Amino acid sequence: xxxxxxxxxxxxxxxxxxxxxxxxxxxxxxxxxxxxxxxxxxxxxxxxxxxxxxxxxxxxxxxxxxxxxxxxxxxxxxxxxxxxxxxxxxxxxxxxxxxxxxxxxxxxxxxxxxxxxxxxxxxxxxxxxxxxxxxxxxxxxxxxxxxxxxxxxxxxxxxxxxxxxxxxxxxxxxxxxxxxxxxxxxxxxxxxxxxxxxxxxxxxxxxxxxxxxxxxxxxxxxxxxxxxxxxxxxxxxxxxxxxxxxxxxxxxxxxxxxxxxxxxxxxxxxxxxxxxxxxxxxxxxxxxxxxxxx
Numbered sequence: 001x002x003x004x005x006x007x008x009x010x011x012x013x014x015x016x017x018x019x020x021x022x023x024x025x026x027x028x029x030x031x032x033x034x035x036x037x038x039x040x041x042x043x044x045x046x047x048x049x050x051x052x053x054x055x056x057x058x059x060x061x062x063x064x065x066x067x068x069x070x071x072x073x074x075x076x077x078x079x080x081x082x083x084x085x086x087x088x089x090x091x092x093x094x095x096x097x098x099x100x101x102x103x104x105x106x107x108x109x110x111x112x113x114x115x116x117x118x119x120x121x122x123x124x125x126x127x128x129x130x131x132x133x134x135x136x137x138x139x140x141x142x143x144x145x146x147x148x149x150x151x152x153x154x155x156x157x158x159x160x161x162x163x164x165x166x167x168x169x170x171x172x173x174x175x176x177x178x179x180x181x182x183x184x185x186x187x188x189x190x191x192x193x194x195x196x197x198x199x200x201x202x203x204x205x206x207x208x209x210x211x212x213x214x215x216x217x218x219x220x221x222x223x224x225x226x227x228x229x230x231x232x233x234x235x236x237x238x239x240x241x242x243x244x245x246x247x248x249x250x251x252x253x254x255x256x257x258x259x260x261x262x263x264x265x266x267x268x269x270x271x272x273x274x275x276x277x278x279x280x281x282x283x284x285x286x287x288x289x290x291x292x293x294x
Contacts, residue, residue, distance in 0.1 A: 002064075003043075004071065008090065009036035010048055011068040014061060015093065015120060017054025040064075066136050069093060073139070073275025076116055093118045094279065097133065097141040099126035100192065101160060101238050102264065104221035107142065110286035114279055125195035126262065133267050140268040140276060142283075147267055154267045155284060158291025162260040164202055165242050165251045166234035173231075179254040184211050190227050190235030191215040198236040202260045225251075236260060240290070264291065 012022035013033065023030040041048050048061035057065055072092025079088075094117050098107055103121065111119055122129075122138055130143035133152060147154035164179075171179075174187035184207075189199050203211045216233050218224055224235050225242060228251055237251075239259070245251035266283055268276050 002067075003040070004068070006036045006040040006043075007064060007068045007071075009033050010040055010057075010061060011065045011093070013037060013049055013055050014057040014065050017056075019055065062137060066139075069095060069139060070269075070272050070275075073117075073272040077274035077277070091116055091118050092275070093120050094140070094276070095120040095122060095138040097122045097124055097129035097138045097143075099124065099129060099142060100219075100221045101241075102126070102142050105160075105238050105240050106286055106290035107283075109290075110283045111279070114282060117279075125193070125197075126264065127197065128195055130267060133269065139272050140266065140279070143265055143267055144262060146263070146265050149267050151271065152267045152269055153273065154265055155280070157264040157266050157284065157287035158293050160262045160264055161239040161292055162198060162202070162236040162262060163239050163242065163246075164199075164234060164254040164258065164260075165228050165237050165246070166254055167229055167231040168249065168252055170228075170231040170234065171252055171254070174234075175254070179234075181207055181211055184213055186214070188214045188216055188233040190218050190224055190233040192221075192224065193217065193219050198260060198262070202236055202258070205260065206255060206258055261292070 008026065009022065012025050013019055016022050016025060019030045019033045023033045026033065037049055044060070046060050047058050048064060050056045050058060069092060073094065076092050096119060098121055100123055103123065122132055124132065126142065126144045129141040130145045130147070130149055132138040133141040134149050142157070146156070175183050177183070184203065191199060200210055216227065218227050221241070225237055225245070227233055228235055228237065229245065234254055242251050246253065264287070266280065268280055
């Protein structure tokens with residue numbers, strides 16, 4: 001049987017990326033953390049942590065960290081059913097993959113008020129977050145893929161609406177005759193990272209084909225809006241983040257009436273479904289309030 005004090009030490013090292021930070025989190029010395037991880041590795045006969053800056057988990061270590069999260073969530077659910085019959089323990093950490101725009105607009109309010117757990121949010125493009133769940137590295141994910149991911153449940157959340165925006169000065173500089181194909185080949189746009197396909201999707205939907213264009217790289221949802229406001233480039237921004245700017249005239253729609261609709265889905269591991277029940281309920285409720293619904 002696994003020693004869960006040793007497992008807790010392993011999970012803390014992988015989560016924080018260092019033995020020192022793991023020690024601070026648990027409230028023991030770095031030496032004690034190191035001894036616990038080493039003892040667990042000796043008992044299992046395999047390495048679990050790749051020591052470095054930061055420390056990372058081996059494949060076996062990742063699976064054990066997921067097991068620790070699953071056990072913590074199951075005990076949390078059991079405590080809710082049996083109350084004082086289940087002794088108190090450390091708050092379980094729930095690892096969730098989410099895209100940056102959801103995090104910047106509607107996701108965090110869904111987590112507020114959910115006590116008794118800690119959240120470890122993994123940021124990735126909405127087209128790739130389901131892969132984290134498929135690999136077993138998170139317990140739930142917000143994704144564009146409707147699923148189903150094997151062994152997981154899924155529910156539609158709603159649609160995130162995007163609009164191509166730029167500053168008035170940028171529009172005068174680069175699009176004096178409107179955002180046509182020739183001008184778009186020259187005007188700099190904004191790209192979140194190498195997985196961000198929103199600008200390309202909008203161009204294909206609007207012009208019927210991809211258009212090569214120069215780009216600035218800004219890995220921040222807030223930075224995207226700020227970059228557009230500063231006249232750095234044009235980009236696809238969530239409508240909820242730029243509505244006030246559009247009303248004030250500090251940003252303008254490059255193609256009035258043109259929208260890019262991105263459906264979002266909530267996926268969760270059925271292995272910890274009970275432990276995620278109230279989280280799922282809160283996320284679905286918040287999504288209904290803040291995302292467009294069919």
